[in-house]
Amino acid sequence: MQSTDRCSELECQRRARTSGGKCKRHGGGPRCVVPGCKKGSREPYDKCIVHGGGKRCMEPGCDKSARDTYDKCKRHGGGPRCTEPDCKKAARESYHKCITHGGGKRCPNCIDWIDSRSGSDKYDGYCATCFKVKFPDDERSKVIYSHSKEIRVRNAINASFPGFIHDKPLYTDGCDCTHRRRIDHRKLIGATLLCIETDEHGHSSYDQKDEEIRYDDLFMIHSGKWVFIRFNPDGKGVDMEDKLTKLIDTITQQIRRIENEENTELVEITKLFY
Numbered sequence: 001m002q003s004t005d006r007c008s009e010l011e012c013q014r015r016a017r018t019s020g021g022k023c024k025r026h027g028g029g030p031r032c033v034v035p036g037c038k039k040g041s042r043e044p045y046d047k048c049i050v051h052g053g054g055k056r057c058m059e060p061g062c063d064k065s066a067r068d069t070y071d072k073c074k075r076h077g078g079g080p081r082c083t084e085p086d087c088k089k090a091a092r093e094s095y096h097k098c099i100t101h102g103g104g105k106r107c108p109n110c111i112d113w114i115d116s117r118s119g120s121d122k123y124d125g126y127c128a129t130c131f132k133v134k135f136p137d138d139e140r141s142k143v144i145y146s147h148s149k150e151i152r153v154r155n156a157i158n159a160s161f162p163g164f165i166h167d168k169p170l171y172t173d174g175c176d177c178t179h180r181r182r183i184d185h186r187k188l189i190g191a192t193l194l195c196i197e198t199d200e201h202g203h204s205s206y207d208q209k210d211e212e213i214r215y216d217d218l219f220m221i222h223s224g225k226w227v228f229i230r231f232n233p234d235g236k237g238v239d240m241e242d243k244l245t246k247l248i249d250t251i252t253q254q255i256r257r258i259e260n261e262e263n264t265e266l267v268e269i270t271k272l273f274y
Contacts (some may be wrong), residue, residue: 004139005021007021007022007023007026007028008021008022009023009026009218012025012026014026016028017029017243021052021109023159024040029041030046032046032047032048032050032051032053033046033047033061034047034048034051036162037050037051041053042054049065054066055071057071057073057078058071058072059072059073059074059076063074066078067079074090079091081103082094082096082097082098082101082103083096083097084097084098084101087101089099089101091103093105104118105118105119105125106126107125107126107130108119108125108126108142109126109127109130109133109134109197110127110129110130117129119128119226122140123140128144129144131144132144148166149198149200149233149234150184150198150200152233152240152244153184153185153196153198153231153233153244154166154167154184154185156244156248157185157196157248157249157251160248160251161187161251161255164185164186164187164189164196165185165186165187166184166185167182167183167184167185168182170269183195183197184196184197184198185197185198189255189258189259190258190259190261191224191225192224192225192226192227192258192263193222193224193225193226193227194227194229194251194254194255194258195226195228195229196228196231197228197229197230198227198231199230199231199232200233200234201234225263225265225266225267225268226266226267226268227254227257227258227263227267227268227270228267228268228269228270229250229251229254229270229272230269230270230271230272230274231243231247231272231273232271232272232274233273234271234273235272235273235274240274243272243273246272246273247272250270250272254270
């Protein structure tokens with residue numbers, strides 16, 4: 001049973017544990033028995049949660065801890081789930097949705113965007129992208145990844161074709177919709193939007209459902225035809241310069257098809273180096 005005394009650590013208002021005169025965070029109570037570990041053990045176990053204390057996930061072969069009153073860890077379905085239909089990801093902390101669907105702390109700069117990102121303590125609550133844009137002279141901005149492969153694609157496209165718009169939100173004149181979906185490179189030819197997306201590593205880590213939602217959002221903004229070229233700069237076995245040559249040739253072919261009205265489908269998607 002805990003003592004009614006307060007933790008002896010300065011300015012700490014937590015109750016002291018029965019042993020040590022301090023709260024659990026500051027070292028009171030039983031410690032993990034693993035050598036070198038100073039974390040508190042998980043009652044009634046003699047180890048901390050990292051070293052195996054507390055209830056374990058019941059999924060075969062998993063040694064992670066179960067979440068709260070659940071029998072599984074977060075990865076295997078323990079803890080509250082996202083309330084978005086068909087989403088099986090974990091909800092973020094006190095939120096009802098996963099980070100993809102708006103759960104967790106959001107970046108204050110893009111919080112109202114449909115594709116808003118989560119904020120990071122590392123960047124003062126902003127997402128890395130917005131922080132780099134708003135504070136370009138900050139030392140932290142200088143080491144944020146700047147999509148160097150996408151920049152090489154942009155330079156190759158700009159050197160070969162006029163009129164492509166790079167990485168700008170897509171709006172429709174006279175529409176008050178809130179969609180701010182970005183396309184890496186786009187050009188309107190007649191009633192067709194020709195779009196080139198630089199999919200580093202083939203976007204293998206992206207959620208397929210989220211990708212479908214993104215397409216749906218884009219279609220709501222432009223009601224004409226679409227031609228997508230999905231370019232994977234990390235495809236194996238081909239030099240980057242050769243890949244860019246193939247990309248430029250493909251763009252040239254698609255421009256000719258669009259100008260001759262040979263693209264009859266509402267949406268066409270061509271994948272390169274997947």
